[in-house]
Amino acid sequence: MLEVKQVSKLYENQRGVQNIDFSMSRGEIVGFLGPNGAGKTTTMRMITGYLNPTMGSITIDGLSMANHPKKARQKIGYLPETPPLYPEMSVQAYLEFIADLRGIPVKERKRRIGEVVERLGLQGREKQIIRGLSKGYKQRMGLAQAIIHNPDLLVLDEPTSGLDPKQIIEIRQLIRELGENHTVLLSTHILPEINTLCNRVLIINQGRIVMDGHPDQLGQSMGERFEVSLEIKGPRHAVLSELRSLPNIAGVKPLADENAAIGPAADIPAALEPQPEELAPEQGAGAEASQAEPAAQPAASQDNGPTVKVLVSAKDNADIREAIFYRMAELKYPILGMKKESLSLEDIFLKLTTNEETGASEADADSETTEEEVTPNA
Numbered sequence: 177m178l179e180v181k182q183v184s185k186l187y188e189n190q191r192g193v194q195n196i197d198f199s200m201s202r203g204e205i206v207g208f209l210g211p212n213g214a215g216k217t218t219t220m221r222m223i224t225g226y227l228n229p230t231m232g233s234i235t236i237d238g239l240s241m242a243n244h245p246k247k248a249r250q251k252i253g254y255l256p257e258t259p260p261l262y263p264e265m266s267v268q269a270y271l272e273f274i275a276d277l278r279g280i281p282v283k284e285r286k287r288r289i290g291e292v293v294e295r296l297g298l299q300g301r302e303k304q305i306i307r308g309l310s311k312g313y314k315q316r317m318g319l320a321q322a323i324i325h326n327p328d329l330l331v332l333d334e335p336t337s338g339l340d341p342k343q344i345i346e347i348r349q350l351i352r353e354l355g356e357n358h359t360v361l362l363s364t365h366i367l368p369e370i371n372t373l374c375n376r377v378l379i380i381n382q383g384r385i386v387m388d389g390h391p392d393q394l395g396q397s398m399g400e401r402f403e404v405s406l407e408i409k410g411p412r413h414a415v416l417s418e419l420r421s422l423p424n425i426a427g428v429k430p431l432a433d434e435n436a437a438i439g440p441a442a443d444i445p446a447a448l449e450p451q452p453e454e455l456a457p458e459q460g461a462g463a464e465a466s467q468a469e470p471a472a473q474p475a476a477s478q479d480n481g482p483t484v485k486v487l488v489s490a491k492d493n494a495d496i497r498e499a500i501f502y503r504m505a506e507l508k509y510p511i512l513g514m515k516k517e518s519l520s521l522e523d524i525f526l527k528l529t530t531n532e533e534t535g536a537s538e539a540d541a542d543s544e545t546t547e548e549e550v551t552p553n554a
């Protein structure tokens with residue numbers, strides 16, 4: 177439904193975006209993530225026809241934004257970072273004005289405005305002057321103007337920015353509902369917003385797309401290994417050697433805070449050599465096992481006995497959880513905890529967007545507003 181092909185925008189200061197290339201299918205809710213100055217707003221303004229690309233093409237449902245701007249814009253609803261409201265107008269007057277601007281036929285306006293008012297929870301506020309609305313309600317008005325012509329694609333620039341936590345929850349819920357019958361591209365700085373709302377994330381840094389994928393799969397595409405952290409009740413040596421003997425195990429690494437769950441932490445020396453029998457059977461695993469492995473704890477009875485906390489990594493990203501579960505159950509070593517470890521979106525974002533040399537994003541520099549912008553012809 178949206179095709180952005182090799183799009184660049186160069187401002188006079190040479191900043192902007194370069195070779196942005198992605199497409200969106202109907203029904204997707206795509207989170208557009210990037211540090212300040214990365215190019216999110218520039219990209220969104222080009223998609224919505226408010227800014228002309230220096231190079232490349234944008235098509236919406238096969239309509240070229242360059243060749244058919246009016247028709248293409250009709251398919252898009254845009255909520256800029258600051259909602260385009262007229263503070264002195266009433267809610268009703270503003271919506272009538274936007275409906276007129278969007279070319280909604282007079283006989284359909286009343287019905288359409290009614291639908292939008294209901295959808296965005298604006299009932300009872302039709303006569304209120306926009307200036308007197310709370311920020312959350314102003315944002316609802318911003319969404320109302322974006323959806324009034326029932327566009328296929330919604331482009332939302334930081335829709336929850338500046339809202340209080342309750343308003344954030346409400347606006348997210350509205351976006352989720354709008355996502356049921358619109359395709360949505362939304363930019364945000366708030367990483368959990370991506371996890372709660374989006375089925376795909378695009379990360380942009382310094383004007384280029386650096387990652388595109390499902391939020392849960394980003395770690396894998398960054399070479400993340402399949403790792404499971406475990407807490408197992410049982411004799412330490414036996415647990416470790418049984419884990420190492422399972423198929424598809426690349427490494428077994430005891431974690432430092434063993435026994436924490438059953439009493440005060442034992443005083444474990446930080447970096448003792450592992451016991452010979454604790455070394456992993458293979459070289460790869462051995463290399464991991466030798467890292468700061470804590471000393472063996474004295475044997476204890478299984479009833480009130482020790483727990484072993486351990487990080488197990490798999491070969492070839494194999495899912496090793498079931499094999500571990502069945503083997504430990506067979507041996508009657510209860511698994512008290514098992515968690516698949518993964519890079520958080522925060523980890524991934526920081527890896528992709530931190531400039532190693534300066535520790536900051538280059539794009540943080542101030543912008544100069546030099547570019548002539550396109551006046552939308554709604």
Ligand SMILES: Nc1ncnc2c1ncn2[C@@H]1O[C@H](COP(=O)(O)OP(=O)(O)OP(=O)(O)O)[C@@H](O)[C@H]1O
Pocket residue numbers: 187188189191192193210211212213214215216217218219539541542543544545546547
């Ligand atoms: N009108 C302009 N004239 C010159 N440079 C600009 C203009 N608008 C943006 N830039 C520059 O283009 C780059 C991308 O800016 P953009 O506003 O698109 O980033 P952003 O990701 O939306 O940032 P933020 O999260 O801070 O809103 C920045 O380096 C910015 O300084």
